[in-house]
Amino acid sequence: MATWAAFGGSQSTPRAEQLRRGRHRRLLPTALKAFGAEARLGDLEDLDGLREAASAADGVIHLAFKHDAMRAGDYAGAVDDDLAAVRAFGEALAGTGKPFVGTSG
Numbered sequence: 001m002a003t004w005a006a007f008g009g010s011q012s013t014p015r016a017e018q019l020r021r022g023r024h025r026r027l028l029p030t031a032l033k034a035f036g037a038e039a040r041l042g043d044l045e046d047l048d049g050l051r052e053a054a055s056a057a058d059g060v061i062h063l064a065f066k067h068d069a070m071r072a073g074d075y076a077g078a079v080d081d082d083l084a085a086v087r088a089f090g091e092a093l094a095g096t097g098k099p100f101v102g103t104s105g
Helices: 013-020 024-033 047-056 067-071 075-093
Strands: 004-008 059-063 100-102
Touching (some): 067 075, 075 100
Parallel strands (some): 004 059, 059 100
């Protein structure tokens, strides 16, 4: 069984409603466990934590984006944080042959 590090979640209407209700920490881990994967909760600003999780995983699925910052008018800040996270993942995965799957906000 491969170990994947997955970060983020969907902003679909039902998912967004669950986020507003404070249930965001259970959404992605529950979905991943159904496939036998293990989730690691983190923060886009914790670049060392992202690197550590990516290094320990067999691959990374990056879905996170700071939608709250974007909606508050700080789109550039949200993009900067996303780019920093992608770079952190890249640093951890460089030369390993491990896959990286990313989406955009």
